[in-house]
Amino acid sequence: MGSVSPPQLRRIPVDAPIEVFIDAITKDGGCICTNYVSPEVIAQANAEVKPFLDADKPWQGKLFPPETRRCNRLIWRSPTCREKFFMHPLYQALGEHFLAETYPTWYDEKLHHYTSHPLLSAAIGIDVRPGAEGQRLHRDDKMYHTWHTDATATGWTAGRDNGFGVFVPGIKTTVENGATRMIPGSHLWGDDRGASPNDSNLVYAEMEVGEAAFMLASTFHGGSTNYSKSENRLLYAMFMCKGTLRQEFATLIEYPPEVVKGWSKEVTARLGYKISSPNCGMVDMRDPSFLLEENFDPDAPNVDVDLD
Numbered sequence: 001m002g003s004v005s006p007p008q009l010r011r012i013p014v015d016a017p018i019e020v021f022i023d024a025i026t027k028d029g030g031c032i033c034t035n036y037v038s039p040e041v042i043a044q045a046n047a048e049v050k051p052f053l054d055a056d057k058p059w060q061g062k063l064f065p066p067e068t069r070r071c072n073r074l075i076w077r078s079p080t081c082r083e084k085f086f087m088h089p090l091y092q093a094l095g096e097h098f099l100a101e102t103y104p105t106w107y108d109e110k111l112h113h114y115t116s117h118p119l120l121s122a123a124i125g126i127d128v129r130p131g132a133e134g135q136r137l138h139r140d141d142k143m144y145h146t147w148h149t150d151a152t153a154t155g156w157t158a159g160r161d162n163g164f165g166v167f168v169p170g171i172k173t174t175v176e177n178g179a180t181r182m183i184p185g186s187h188l189w190g191d192d193r194g195a196s197p198n199d200s201n202l203v204y205a206e207m208e209v210g211e212a213a214f215m216l217a218s219t220f221h222g223g224s225t226n227y228s229k230s231e232n233r234l235l236y237a238m239f240m241c242k243g244t245l246r247q248e249f250a251t252l253i254e255y256p257p258e259v260v261k262g263w264s265k266e267v268t269a270r271l272g273y274k275i276s277s278p279n280c281g282m283v284d285m286r287d288p289s290f291l292l293e294e295n296f297d298p299d300a301p302n303v304d305v306d307l308d
């Protein structure tokens with residue numbers, strides 16, 4: 001009888017056949033891709049994003065943990081993150097594999113099939129500075145109220161996950177400077193259990209500059225404490241979700257802020273100018289209702305969402 005290897009975070013070269021990545025992510029919930037991009041491309045992204053992290057905005061430092069700085073609207077602010085990290089052909093192909101869905105429905109007696117493709121769900125630069133405390137281990141699909149049945153005995157099945165992410169570090173990440181912790185195999189756990197920071201399968205996704213980690217949104221993980229004296233652990237995090245996870249009519253575009261300002265809170269909440277708890281539908285990590293306030297402060301700290 002062949003031995004079954006324990007869950008792990010495999011390191012796979014970017015030019016390996018896509019099936020190798022699919023196999024690792026299906027079994028372990030994630031993997032590391034070596035040579036995802038060149039170090040020069042990382043330097044370019046860092047230069048684009050640094051001004052936003054360094055700008056002394058009052059809300060930087062108000063969120064948990066206070067030493068961590070964030071760059072919101074990453075896809076806009078960094079063309080390199082957009083074109084080289086997010087639109088990387090491998091990440092896009094894997095996103096299609098794990099998230100695209102084809103669905104049958106009848107019109108009279110004729111069966112039709114429709115395919116929905118993934119959407120960008122989140123993109124942010126997270127700069128965990130020295131002294132920042134680690135996050136609690138969590139699943140990044142909680143905002144979609146995703147249910148998980150225990151599949152540890154049966155394995156991953158198509159459609160199970162609502163999200164799929166890529167983490168690209170801006171510097172070499174280490175246990176000391178706060179590399180993301182992950183629990184390979186935890187994407188198969190049911191909702192009857194949480195994750196212990198002492199889990200024997202927990203690993204730190206230590207990465208060289210130019211590497212990237214792929215992760216299903218159901219995999220337990222968390223940012224870690226930065227024990228270093230002077231290293232800012234910058235990470236670019238991008239997630240796609242299933243294309244069906246949106247409204248039928250794109251109400252935030254059909255009814256933009258300048259049109260609905262002055263409408264009742266009850267109506268605008270139904271249009272989407274209010275987060276769905278936890279943390280779904282944010283703008284700059286804030287409840288989007290601030291966009292409807294007279295003379296709103298674009299830099300006000302957010303107290304509405306749980307960011308851990």
Ligand SMILES: O=C(O)CCC(=O)C(=O)O
Nearest residue numbers: 126179180222223224235
């Ligand atoms: O900073 C990290 O390493 C991970 C961040 C994360 O998981 C999150 O903010 O949801």
Ligand SMILES: [Fe+2]
Nearest residue numbers: 139140221222
């Ligand atoms: Fe997370």
